[in-house]
Amino acid sequence: MKLKELIEEDLLSGVKYIAGENGNYRTIKTVQTIETTQVDKYHQADMLYLLDNNEMLKNNEKMTKLITQLAESHAAGIVIMENQAEFLTYDLLELAERLAFPLIKMPNLFSFSDGMQLFFEAMLQQQTGQLRKIIQSNQDLADLVLKHPKVEAVLTAGSKIMDTPIVLLNSHFQVAVASQELHGQENALTKFFRETRIDYFSLEKRITVEMGDDDYTLFPLFPAFKENKAFVGVKNYRDTDEFRIILQQLIMNTLSFVNSQIDMLKESDFRNLSGFFLNVLDGGVSKELLEKRLLEMNLNPNTKYTAIMTNVISVEPSKMVNYHILEQVQQLVTWFINEYDLPAIVFSWRQRLILLLDSSENEDHFVTAMQEFISDKTPDSYQFLIGYSKSSATIENLIDIFKESREASRTVEQDPALKIRRYQPKYVQELLSLIPHDESSDFTDKFLAPLLKMDNVEEREALISTLEQYFYYHQQLAQVARSMFVHRNTIIYRIKKVEDLLGVDLSDPQTAQNVQFALWLHKAN
Structure with missing residues (x-):
């Protein structure tokens, strides 16, 4: 307790400061008497010393040393009886003021043991009052929480x-x-x-x-x-x-x-927000209701967004991603967005986070900064990956940019070293390369085997080239002939030769489609 608080107790109403009241902030834990003139014995912190030695009081040199030593040791102060105050010189009083070390007088008692008893009782009374305050404060705070x-x-x-x-x-x-x-x-x-x-x-x-x-x-x-x-x-x-x-x-x-x-309420709001956007993705929200809900959320229905999908994978393929890590990443992403006051909406989809970033922001800079921030804060046994859309759209058309971010996310998951991937539309050759090799070979053999196995390499290449141009120019024989710098009859002859080899009629749309696709697969492989 503080000395100031102790001195204010009713039991100590007769106790007064002689000097050093500016040190009443000092802490007091117990009381001890000084009965000898051996100054070096007394140096305990938080101790209030009762000086029961007139010889010491009359020795100005020792008193100077005692006051200085006790002040430096963080003692609480010195107490003497009122009739001993006359022994304190002006220099000692000035020293106590300068060191903010309290010198205190108490009423004349029969003995210093009575003085110690008085202070002990006051300390007990103070501690009892403190205990009551702790109990009352605890009750008051509990009542507040209940309300x-x-x-x-x-x-x-x-x-x-x-x-x-x-x-x-x-x-x-x-x-x-x-x-x-x-x-x-x-x-x-x-x-x-x-x-x-x-x-x-x-x-x-x-x-x-x-x-x-x-x-x-x-x-x-x-x-x-x-x-x-x-x-x-x-x-x-x-x-x-x-x-x-x-x-x-x-x-x-x-x-x-x-x-x-409050955190629980925020988590509940997050789940509700996620539920709303999942309904939007499923097409379960009418245009009128969507606009109304967005305005309630202080969102402009005409604002366009970039969709960003995040995912956490384990470095070890056999190891599952701990749910705690997913929760941690959610908190980190939210912290990152709020720290930099970024115009982004966050919701969850199948244990992944979807971010809708205002298209006025630089999405490349955003995803790079976020990936570095999250990766630095998560364990090395996990990787934080990002896929994001190339296009931007309003929330009414959320499904379009969502699909782009999902496709980009799949791409980066296949090659985690990329860390970040922006959606890129796949061209025919890219799509063909995704077909497993054995399936591709089977399809090619089914529709082109006789042509591909011709012994005459020169004739085979001429027929394949003619067939490719035939499909490229939508079966217009004159255009094919001009592009290959040959007579139209030559093209007619070659196409008839291909049909005979393959046993097909290329004027049939379905047949022509299968043969053309087989040619694409052959070229891709």
């Missing part, structure tokens, strides 16, 4: 209990709520905290920062995921005794509980 209070109510109650202003900062070091004494200062405090060089993302221990003549002690409040932690800032906090530490912990526990309730 589902706003965070502001808890902060204001906490500031009264701690007798100092309190603020709640979110995970971005922005003052979300302030107790009543600091109303109107939230923006200035946010600017101050964010301009400090503190790595608040990684901050996990209590820290004190100076702000002019004041200081703020910041205590992290940890929810289920540290990426979503908050901070409690206590102005001019001093944990000088167990009493204040217990009060501080009561307030931290209450704010932590209230903050976790």
Whole structure:
């Protein structure tokens, strides 16, 4: 407890300061008497010494040494009886003032043991009062929680209990709520905290920062995921005794509980938002209802977005992705977006995150920065991959850009070294290359085998070339002849030769389609 608090007890109404009252902030834990002149024996911190030795009091040199030594040792002060005060010289009183070391007098008693008893009883009375305050404070805070209070109510109650202003900062070091004494200062405090060089993302221990003549002690409040932690800032906090530490912990526990309730509401909102966008993807929301809902969400229905799909995979193919990692990535992505105040919407789809980024933003820069940020914060045994759309669209046409992001995501999952992939439309040759080789060979043999197995290489190549041009020019014989610089009859002869070899009629659309596709597969392989 503080010396000031002890001296204010009714039992000590006759106790007065002689000098050094400016040191009444000192902590006192117990009381001891000084009975000898051996100054070096007395140097215990937080001890209030009762000086029961007139010889010492009359020795100015030893008293100077004693006061200096006890002040440096963080002792609480020295107590003498009222009739001994005359032994203290002006120099000793001036020294006590300069060192902020209390010299105290108590009424004349029969013995110093009576004085010790008096102080012990006062300390017990003070501790009993503190215990009552702890119990009452705990009850008051519990009652607030039961009434589902706003965070502001808890902060204001906490500031009264701690007798100092309190603020709640979110995970971005922005003052979300302030107790009543600091109303109107939230923006200035946010600017101050964010301009400090503190790595608040990684901050996990209590820290004190100076702000002019004041200081703020910041205590992290940890929810289920540290990426979503908050901070409690206590102005001019001093944990000088167990009493204040217990009060501080009561307030931290209450704010932590209230903050976790807020996190649960945010998670519920996220699930509802995801459900809404899944309905949009399924086509289950009418245009009128969609526009109404978007306006309720303060979103412009005409805004175009780029779709971004994220995924987490294990480096070891046989290892499943831990659900905790997926939750952590969700928190990290949300933190990243909020930290830089980015115009992006986030929802979940089959354990993946879908981000809709306002098309006015540079999507290439965004996905690169996000991939680096998330990868740096997740375990090395996992990879964070991103696929995103080439096009942009309004939410009404969400399915189009969603499909592009999904296709890009599939591509990067097949080659994780890419990390990031933007959707690129596949051309015919790319699509053909995706067909398994054995299936491709079987199809080619079925429709082209006699042609491909001709012994005369020169004739075979001429027939294949003619067939390709025949399909390219939509079976227009004159155009095929001109493109190959031969007579039209030559083309007619070659096409008839192909039909005879393959046993087909190329004037039949289905047959022509199969033969053309077989040619594409042959060329692709």
